[in-house]
Amino acid sequence: MTRTEAPAWPRCGHIDTGEHCRGRTVGAYTLCLAHLDDAGRAAHLASLTPGMDLDHRGTPFTQSLLDELLAPLRDPGSGRARVGDVSFDEARFTGDAELEGIDFSGFCSFASAVFDGNVYVREVRVEGDFRLGAARVAGDVWLDDTYVGGDAWFYGAEVEGAVHFNVREVGRSAVFKDMTCGNAYFSGVRIAGLASFAGAVVDGEAAFDGAVFEEGGDFEKVRIEGRACFDGTRFHRGRTCFDGAIVGGDMLFTEAHFAAEATFDAAEIGGDLSFAGAGFEAGVSFRRTVFRRTARIGPLVCPETVDFSGAVFEVAVTLEAAAPEVRFQQARWASTAALRLRFARVDLSDAVLVSPVTVVGRPRRFVSPETGKIAEPDLIDATVRVTSVRGVDAAFLVLADVDLADCLFVETVHLDQLRLEGRCGLAQPPGGPRWIRRQTLAEEHHWRATRYGGRWTPAPAEAETPDPVVLAPVYRQLRKALEDGRNEPGAADFYYGEMEMRRHAAVSRGERTLLRLYWALSGYGLRAVRALAWLVLAMTATVLAMMLWGLPQSDPDPVSAGTTDGRHVTLTTRKPAPVNPDGPYADRLSGARFEKSLRVVANSVIFRASGQDLTTTGTYVEMTARLVEPALLGLAVLAVRNRVKR
Structure with a gap:
């Protein structure tokens, strides 16, 4: 109802400066x-008795008139007034x-x-609702040592000074939606129902330290120009909502407790x-939150998800959190940031x-700083x-x-400039002789799972x-990132x-085919054991070939033919061609032939001729060995170097 509309109660007949008084008739x-x-x-006052409504x-009051009204209602022994339902709606x-020492058995309403000046409510007990909705106060509002059994209703109230809501307990809900005030102090209050501050505007600071909200708190779109203190505040059962809130200063939740999201x-x-020492029983969401001048967030210990998706950090920030999952999807950092995390x-x-x-x-x-090391219940790894x-x-x-075993890298930009510090491990292939141990991308696991199973x-x-054609450049960029950081062995x-x-x-x-051969012989120049195994196998095969076919039947003796001319003798020596061995293969596998074959093979590995007489087959075997075996030895040396170079 506006001040120009006719009131819904019997109106006072007094006219002052051309306007009717809006007070209710008595x-x-x-x-x-x-x-x-x-x-x-x-x-009229003489007709009043304690407990009356x-x-x-709409009545204009002064403090003296209010005292006169309450005097007949006071108990002479205790000095406390006893009243039923009280309505001072639209009163001025x-x-x-000042209301002091009053027991209201019903509601007490100052709506509109x-x-x-100031409003003082001291040592008052209201069994019903206490209403100050849409009221306008030029000074402060003080509620000290007061009990409200019903709802506390401050919807749309305008208080130019501070609100000191030092109420012991509110039996049901407390509604401060769209309230405006200078400062707000709700320290130590207990609200049994929902506490709603949605749309409230506080031009200064707000303090809720030690308050207890049994059904959670609704601070949606609240605006607090200064800091907001919730140290030791308890939010039980219902969800606590700060969606769309604007806080100009710090938000302090030291030792606070959140029983719901x-x-x-x-x-x-x-x-x-x-959030130092704060306790959470559910998750916390900061989706699309803007941190204007926030230099520090946390330490935040939470048993469920902490979500910063879409958040904007406008200045350098340090964020500390311990939670099973922390999301930064589409988050934006306009300055440097240090994210110090645990378990996440x-x-x-x-x-x-x-x-x-x-x-x-x-x-x-x-x-x-207050309690030392912060407990981390229900968080294990x-x-x-x-x-x-x-x-x-x-x-x-x-x-x-950090562990990168499950990390998805595809579609990352400038991946070759990523810096990996400390111990950053990736996933390992499945166990067993088929797969060698190495660091693999999670996307490679996903692709191989479609081919090789679970x-x-x-x-x-x-x-x-993703397909291998997509994963190859991802591996290449990660390799370059480590090589640029002088960690070439780690890039292998x-x-x-x-x-x-x-x-x-x-x-x-x-x-x-070429890549398969490179992989099979030396693991792309990275598996020294594989190259050495092939080298030993090749040397063994060459030794056997030499023993079976490469060495002649026997070492030929030199045959000399010449003429004499006086005392001078000219000799022409002709060496017969080596004879291929014959007879059973078992006879050829002797110790003497093994020693000669081994000498031929060993010399072939290091590009030296053995000087041993060989059959035609043995000559070709030696030529092949001098080509293949040094290459395998080189691959083994290359693999060792790739693992130890700096």
């Missing part, structure tokens, strides 16, 4: 309590208004009332966000980085696992001491399985993975 009188003459007012809607109070979606936070599966898909952002797996528990960097510009990304990790239901596995993907993606038969 009893059989045609005037309100303020405009009754002394005799009429005294008669009071209805003085000149100067300060106007107060020119807490959401800060699309909020704007101007200062630090502290971290999703950075499509995040936007314009300055260095470091994701660090923290091995030690977080520490609170402290390993941080990055699950996706897809769509990220990796030129500004640093990963330190021993390889299949792709998640929502993920696509990425080179192996690149060659594996090239082998499977090869189009021409010749390239595929």
Whole structure:
């Protein structure tokens, strides 16, 4: 109802400066309590008894008139007034208004009332609702040592000063939607129902430290210009919502407790966000939240998901969190950031980085200045696992001491500039003799699972399985990233993975055959044992070939023929051709022939002629050995070098 509309109650007949008084008439009188003459007012007050209802809607009051009204209702022994339902809707109070030592057995309503000064409510007990909705107060509102059995209703109230809501308990809900005030203090209050501050505007600071909200709190679209303190606040049962809230200063939740989910979606936070020692029983959401001047967030210990998807960090920030999952999908960092995490599966898909952002797996528990090391109930494995960097510009990304076994790298930009610090392990192939141990991408697991079955990790239901032609450049860029960081041995596995993907993606038969041969002989120049095994096998085969066919039947003796001329003798020596061995193969496998064959083969490995007489077959065997075996030895040396070079 506006001030120009006629009230719904019997209206006072007093006219002042051309306007009718809006006060409710008293009893059989045609005037309100303020405009009754002394005799009429005294008669009316004398008729009052403790416990009666009071209805003085629209009546103008001063403190003295209010005291006169309450005097007949007070118990002479205790000095406390006893009243039933009280309605002061649209009343106007000149100067300060003070209610002290009053027991209301019903409701107490000041809806749309106007107060020119401060409002003091002390040692008051209201069994029903306490209503100050749409009221206007030029000063402060103080509710000290007060109990409200029903709802506390401040909907749309306008308080130019501070609201000191030091109420012991509110039996049902507390509604402060669209309230405006200078500062707000709700320290230690207990609200049994839902506490709603949606749309409230606080021009200064707000304090809710030690408050208890049994059914959660609704702070949707609240605006607090200064800091907001929730130290030690308890949010039980219902969800706590700060969606769309705007807080200009710090938000402090030290030692707070959240029994249900807490959401800060699309909020704007101007200062630090502290959760030191806070307890969570459900997840926390900061989706699309804007952190204006937030330099520090956390430490935040949560048993469920912490979601920063779409969040915007406008200044350099340090974020500390311990949770099973932390999401940064499409998050944006306008400055540097250090993300110190524990236990978490971290999703950075499509995040936007314009300055260095470091994701660090923290091995030690977080520490609170007040309580020391922060407990981490229900969190077991402290390993941080990055699950996706897809769509990220990796030129500004640093990963330190994190597990990359499940990380998706396809579609990452500037992956060759990614920095990996500390221990950053990738997935291993399945056990068994078929697959050698090496670091593999999760996407390779997904692709091989479609070909070789369940021993390889299949792709998640929502993920696509990339082809080898897509994975080869991913391995190549990761290899370059490690080589640029002077970690060439660590890059060896990425080179192996690149060659594996090239082998499977090869189009021409010749390239595929060449890569298969390179893989089989030396594991792409990275498996020294494989190359040495082939070398030993080749040497063994050459020794056997020499013993069976390469060495002649026997070493031929020189035959000399010449003429004499005086005392001078000229000799022409002719060496007969070696004779191929004959007889059973068993007779050829003797110790003497083994020693000669081994000498021939050993010399062939290092490109030296053995000087041994050989058959025609033996000569070709030696030529082949001098070509193949040094190459295998070179591959073995290359593999060792690739594993130890710096």
